[in-house]
Amino acid sequence: MSGISRRKLFGLGAAGVAAAGAGTLAVRSLPGEDATTHAAATSDAVPFYGEHQAGIVTPAQDRLHFVAFDVTTKDRAELVDLLQSWTAAAARMTQGQEAGAFGAVGGVPEAPPDDTGEALGLPASGLTLTIGFGPTLFDERFGLAGRKPKALADLPKFPGDALLPELSGGDLCVQACAHDPQVAVHAIRNLARIGFGRVSVRYSQLGFGRTSSTSRAQATPRNLMGFKDGTANLKLEDTAMLGDHLWVAAEDGADDGADDGADWLTGGSYLVTRKIRMHIETWDRTSLAEQEAIIGRTKGEGAAHGSAKEFDEPDFTRKGPDGESLIADVAHVRLAHPSSHGGVRMLRRGYNFVDGSDGLGRLDAGLFFISYQRDAHRQFVPVQLALARQDVLNEYIKHVSSGLFAVPPGVRDAGDYWGRALFS
Numbered sequence: 001m002s003g004i005s006r007r008k009l010f011g012l013g014a015a016g017v018a019a020a021g022a023g024t025l026a027v028r029s030l031p032g033e034d035a036t037t038h039a040a041a042t043s044d045a046v047p048f049y050g051e052h053q054a055g056i057v058t059p060a061q062d063r064l065h066f067v068a069f070d071v072t073t074k075d076r077a078e079l080v081d082l083l084q085s086w087t088a089a090a091a092r093m094t095q096g097q098e099a100g101a102f103g104a105v106g107g108v109p110e111a112p113p114d115d116t117g118e119a120l121g122l123p124a125s126g127l128t129l130t131i132g133f134g135p136t137l138f139d140e141r142f143g144l145a146g147r148k149p150k151a152l153a154d155l156p157k158f159p160g161d162a163l164l165p166e167l168s169g170g171d172l173c174v175q176a177c178a179h180d181p182q183v184a185v186h187a188i189r190n191l192a193r194i195g196f197g198r199v200s201v202r203y204s205q206l207g208f209g210r211t212s213s214t215s216r217a218q219a220t221p222r223n224l225m226g227f228k229d230g231t232a233n234l235k236l237e238d239t240a241m242l243g244d245h246l247w248v249a250a251e252d253g254a255d256d257g258a259d260d261g262a263d264w265l266t267g268g269s270y271l272v273t274r275k276i277r278m279h280i281e282t283w284d285r286t287s288l289a290e291q292e293a294i295i296g297r298t299k300g301e302g303a304a305h306g307s308a309k310e311f312d313e314p315d316f317t318r319k320g321p322d323g324e325s326l327i328a329d330v331a332h333v334r335l336a337h338p339s340s341h342g343g344v345r346m347l348r349r350g351y352n353f354v355d356g357s358d359g360l361g362r363l364d365a366g367l368f369f370i371s372y373q374r375d376a377h378r379q380f381v382p383v384q385l386a387l388a389r390q391d392v393l394n395e396y397i398k399h400v401s402s403g404l405f406a407v408p409p410g411v412r413d414a415g416d417y418w419g420r421a422l423f424s
């Protein structure tokens with residue numbers, strides 16, 4: 001820990017810290033349900049069609065398979081055809097069906113099957129498939145440069161970033177979330193199979209143990225540092241705030257710089273991914289008091305220092321008997337809190353990962369951070385800048401991958417496809 005941050009943190013004082021002390025197989029959508037309606041049982045299907053894509057405010061499922069693709073074709077018509085084929089397969093797979101009409105064993109023996117088969121017999125498992133378009137998709141290849149939203153400008157480089165280019169960026173991404181890892185992997189594998197010759201996988205990431213709750217009906221899960229993560233998240237029940245902070249709004253023609261010709265994104269959002277490696281072994285040798293001071297919340301209850309319960313609003317003005325703030329100036333929750341950034345919020349939807357070990361006796365583990373917001377440059381960037389500059393947590397983490405994607409609105413019906421408004 002650096003001198004300055006340790007001083008600020010330990011200004012908190014130990015006394016201050018202590019004082020703070022069975023569903024069915026393939027369930028089809030019912031009338032009135034859309035992609036913002038949610039599965040009741042973990043085996044059920046989440047509706048695919050709707051105003052917004054599923055997989056954003058959908059209560060976070062247990063498992064993730066995230067993939068970024070490079071588009072290898074230079075032909076716009078081939079790209080559109082791919083998006084149409086992917087949409088049809090996604091509509092089927094999210095409802096617990098095989099990727100294609102013939103399936104793993106129903107086609108002619110001479111041809112490769114139109115489903116790979118490893119999800120045969122498995123229910124829909126809450127599968128959602130959410131697509132995003134990266135900044136590089138809007139280069140000269142597909143005639144999309146004039147339709148690139150201003151807010152899809154590259155993220156800045158943050159202090160301490162150790163990004164690996166081969167694990168960052170991508171023309172397209174698909175986030176697959178499900179309660180069964182085999183179902184999530186099957187979905188991404190089949191999209192990659194369908195895309196053969198038109199896209200290639202740039203990188204992919206498996207995740208387990210969601211690190212955020214996105215609904216008040218969900219208990220707050222824990223990240224690999226052992227802390228409840230997602231307490232102060234935006235939740236699907238916060239309908240008014242979702243309009244303010246999550247969904248891209250229709251252009252209103254006002255001369256306020258907000259309209260940028262990207263009307264195709266109305267009802268969509270922006271997705272940020274950051275693969276954050278944790279130095280878990282160092283964290284595990286850190287005292288409980290120091291861990292709690294770094295986060296600004298207790299490890300057991302998840303309450304902000306000075307508060308009793310997890311969902312009590314943090315009081316950043318409270319001081320301990322030593323006159324120091326109970327929540328340190330450099331505590332993670334103070335630096336990330338909306339009150340430190342003019343009220344901006346984001347919807348976090350990340351997952352734990354363990355990619356084996358690193359050959360040096362350490363776990364290759366951490367957080368695959370995912371956030372959705374209306375404008376990443378106004379929401380994610382200021383928060384991450386503050387964290388990158390001051391967060392004491394930085395001594396235990398390293399950002400190794402980054403992505404920014406425009407997430408189009410939902411697919412309305414079987415005649416629609418992912419990104420139609422962008423290409424028409």
Ligand SMILES: C=CC1=C(C)c2cc3[nH]c(cc4nc(cc5[nH]c(cc1n2)c(C)c5CCC(=O)O)C(CCC(=O)O)=C4C)c(C)c3C=C
Pocket residue numbers: 223225227228229230231232233274276278295297314332333336337338346367369380383384387397
């Ligand atoms: C730039 C955005 C954020 C990154 C990157 C980030 C990394 C990160 N966070 C934790 C653990 C916790 N974060 C918590 C709260 C929290 N974090 C962010 C943003 C980023 N975190 C926000 C906006 C908030 C909410 C702040 C608030 O409104 O109070 C918490 C506390 C519980 C909670 O509210 O979720 C924990 C714990 C880790 C370990 C991590 C990188 C590995």
Ligand SMILES: [Fe+2]
Pocket residue numbers: 332336
């Ligand atoms: Fe955080």
